[in-house]
Amino acid sequence: MGGKVRFIHAADIHLGSLLHSTGRAPQEISNLIKRVTYEAFVRICNAAIKYSVDFVLLAGDLYDHKSRSVAANQFFVHQCQRLEKENIPVYIIAGNHDPLQEQGELFDLPKNVFIFDSEQVEVQEVVNKEGELIARILGQSYRGRSESRKMYSSFTVPDTGVCNIGILHTQLDPTNNNYVPCSLNDLICKNDIHYWALGHIHQPRILHRTHPVIAYSGIPQGRDFGEEGVGGCFLVEMTPQNEPEIWFIPTSSVVWKRVEIAIDEDEKNVPENFTCLENLILNKAEDILNKVPPIPEGFKLAQDNNWPDFFQGYIIQWILTGRGEIHDLLVEQEEEAIRLLVENLQDRLKDRKPFLWTESVVVRTGKPLPHLKSLKEQNPIFAEIEEIVHLSLTDAQFKKDLVSELGQIWEDRVDHENINEQKFQLDEETLQAIVKQAEEIVIEKLIEGREL
Incomplete structure (x- = not known):
């Protein structure tokens, strides 16, 4: 017991979904858009084989409810059969886009694939070729498109002598009852878990680098500008006693x-x-x-x-x-x-x-416009405008008051999985652009009105 394990942590594959591109793309690019999520999963499986991992973890949203198809299901089975030949098990939880009770598998799954139950937390024990226990994997699937249960509280293990790994699909927001409400501190306090393999957030993040490690692997292939940058998965190597080594494997x-x-x-x-x-x-x-x-x-x-x-x-x-x-x-x-x-x-x-x-x-x-420095020298009002802009973007209470003044057409708690089509999404970048544009309009009007 207590030896080294190596595994792939991936999530949010949304197998079969298309890139959200519009316009008159040439045929070659259009064809590529149709297959890139499949290619990303092939690369995840290639990496699992290349690096001889002990297992693969898929932390929710393997499919997308809008694009789950016979072809996508069959493709997944074929890829897992490749892993089966290499004796690599695959452990999966269902997320909000592919909840267990909504639609079952269309094909028989290979014996190396295990999907965690939606009614209770399950524990899977992983043994090496010698039959020795090297890891426990704990997980629970969504049973609907929203999940208000605090699943993490039931992740319990008998000891910490081997690597205990929890798989969870969550937004890490204790006030959000759609995606397993919990906080970062809630997971940190579960210190008998060595590694939390998270899904749902589409950008790769390591939120806690010491025991327990808490990480989102991100989406393997971005589908719009909300999923910018190179997507991929994590290669993780760890023991119960030491902090894990985590490498990024690009797949997009x-x-x-x-x-x-x-x-x-x-x-x-x-x-x-x-x-x-x-x-x-x-x-x-x-x-x-x-x-x-x-x-x-x-x-x-x-x-x-x-x-x-x-x-x-x-x-x-x-x-x-x-x-x-x-x-x-x-x-x-x-x-x-x-x-x-x-x-x-x-x-x-x-x-x-x-x-x-x-x-x-x-x-x-x-x-x-004239240079702002010279404007401030001519009239102190421009220095006051600059100070208000700075406060709007840096002072928490000032920013909160500003957002409330912007009106109800803006949604400041952006949920990338459940976009409110009736409102504009107000992320940090958009707020900065609004404030900057407002500053420039005020300066323009002051100059036009000759209020120097």
């Missing part, structure tokens, strides 16, 4: 990326017309294409990994900021200007390897 063929371009970054070369603006964006595109897509910050890349050999390309949203005379042209003909800019960028970059597909262009530019 396509990377979603928002790119902000300040048109006045180079004050001597602010674009004056649409041709200059298009060239500015194309130069930025070249910079992106000439670099390897970075893995999420703070993670180590698994050794002997073939990233980025299988990387196919980017889906990009360009966000134009800064100030220049071209702002008036963009505003006067915004709809047509953006449409033509998007189409031109798509045509210029679609055949690149890797490809770079422009999904959209967002205009947040403004008219040229």
